[in-house]
Amino acid sequence: MGLFSKNKMPIIGVDLGSGFIKMAQFERKGDSLKLVNFGLLDLPEGAIVEGRIEKMSEVKDALQNLLSYYSFIGNRVVTSASGKLVTVRELIMDDLPPHELHEAIKWEVDKILPAQIDQMSFDYQILSKVKDGNQEKLHILFAAAPMDAVQTTIELFKSLGLELVSIEVEAFSILRLFRFLGEVAMGKNRILAVVNLGHNYTTINLVDKGLVRFSRIIPWGGKKLTEKISYYFGLDFKEAEEKKKKDLDLLDTNSEIFNSVLEDLKELSLELKRSISYYFAKYNDNKISEVTVILEGGTANLKNIDKYLEAETNYPTVVNRLFADIAKYDPNLFTREYMYEMAPMFATATGLALKEHQVKKVEKKMKVRS
Numbered sequence: 001m002g003l004f005s006k007n008k009m010p011i012i013g014v015d016l017g018s019g020f021i022k023m024a025q026f027e028r029k030g031d032s033l034k035l036v037n038f039g040l041l042d043l044p045e046g047a048i049v050e051g052r053i054e055k056m057s058e059v060k061d062a063l064q065n066l067l068s069y070y071s072f073i074g075n076r077v078v079t080s081a082s083g084k085l086v087t088v089r090e091l092i093m094d095d096l097p098p099h100e101l102h103e104a105i106k107w108e109v110d111k112i113l114p115a116q117i118d119q120m121s122f123d124y125q126i127l128s129k130v131k132d133g134n135q136e137k138l139h140i141l142f143a144a145a146p147m148d149a150v151q152t153t154i155e156l157f158k159s160l161g162l163e164l165v166s167i168e169v170e171a172f173s174i175l176r177l178f179r180f181l182g183e184v185a186m187g188k189n190r191i192l193a194v195v196n197l198g199h200n201y202t203t204i205n206l207v208d209k210g211l212v213r214f215s216r217i218i219p220w221g222g223k224k225l226t227e228k229i230s231y232y233f234g235l236d237f238k239e240a241e242e243k244k245k246k247d248l249d250l251l252d253t254n255s256e257i258f259n260s261v262l263e264d265l266k267e268l269s270l271e272l273k274r275s276i277s278y279y280f281a282k283y284n285d286n287k288i289s290e291v292t293v294i295l296e297g298g299t300a301n302l303k304n305i306d307k308y309l310e311a312e313t314n315y316p317t318v319v320n321r322l323f324a325d326i327a328k329y330d331p332n333l334f335t336r337e338y339m340y341e342m343a344p345m346f347a348t349a350t351g352l353a354l355k356e357h358q359v360k361k362v363e364k365k366m367k368v369r370s
């Protein structure tokens, strides 16, 4: 529906990460948004693997704890299906009546799906009409996820008495935050590479003219770095995690800690460069457009990771801290520094929470150099 209706409670955005559950909620106050609350809690190892809920009771406990620690209002939630689970494809189809199109799409995607279509939950959107010779064709964005995994997510929220309003494709929810702000070059020649650096995974989403055109997941995240530091300095995981946050500075290239993770950092910048080159070759006729890299996820808080990746890739790079800018919050409850630090980690939860809030211009704080 797009508009925030008055009699409904605002959406609570729930980002079920493999390391941490993040929740955020905003409410409309006059002409602006107010942060109701936000919170996070870590999950035990193996509770969520490759986007699937593997340990139901642990995930349920964590969610229940979050709900009781933090005061959210109402019980309406939106969550995302991890990119690990979802198959997203662009299709070019004949311009058929809706029912025939539905059947034709099922036929078309049969070969690309990891399971039979009747075991998948799927959705599609017509993006535009394209000319193919004399014929008009439909340009379609298709997404599907295994039904059993979707069902488990539905059961999780139901068992907590929450109303699951929708499950979104993660790659699409990240865009809402930018759309909300009318942010950065949605229709221009600049391509946005939105890189979510999580605990186990990194997703690279390339956004061209306001659409996610390429999505890739790599098994790279903050946990990998912590494990290296733990091994190198003989620390347990918790100590290594603290050391990573405190001592690792990606501009301090002579330090021991930097060198303990250098191989992993090189791997990340290489994967990023590769994805962008692949996109130019396959979808952009080798035409090189301007690219801005936007970092989010908890690992985007590594000191100077933006400067490091900018130097390695030659693309201007910024950290998405829009969470701290879009809504009014009580400075007695949250300090500016805390909001700023939490912001990259809450990018997805914020995108989800904004689902029913009307697009509105807010003062932009994210500067993109070119």
Ligand SMILES: Nc1ncnc2c1ncn2[C@@H]1O[C@H](COP(=O)(O)OP(=O)(O)OP(=O)(O)O)[C@@H](O)[C@H]1O
Residues within 6 Å of the ligand: 016, 017, 018, 019, 020, 021, 197, 198, 199, 200, 201, 202, 221, 222, 223, 226, 241, 244, 245, 296, 297, 298, 299, 300, 301, 302, 303, 345
């Ligand atoms: N200040 C910081 N400096 C460096 N790393 C940080 C900082 N704060 C959090 N992290 C790292 O961020 C990671 C968690 O990020 P996030 O919550 O985005 O992951 P997730 O969504 O649970 O995982 P995934 O997306 O891979 O499933 C952890 O590895 C944590 O060590």
Ligand SMILES: [Mg+2]
Residues within 6 Å of the ligand: 016, 017, 018, 196, 198, 199, 297
């Ligand atoms: Mg994540």
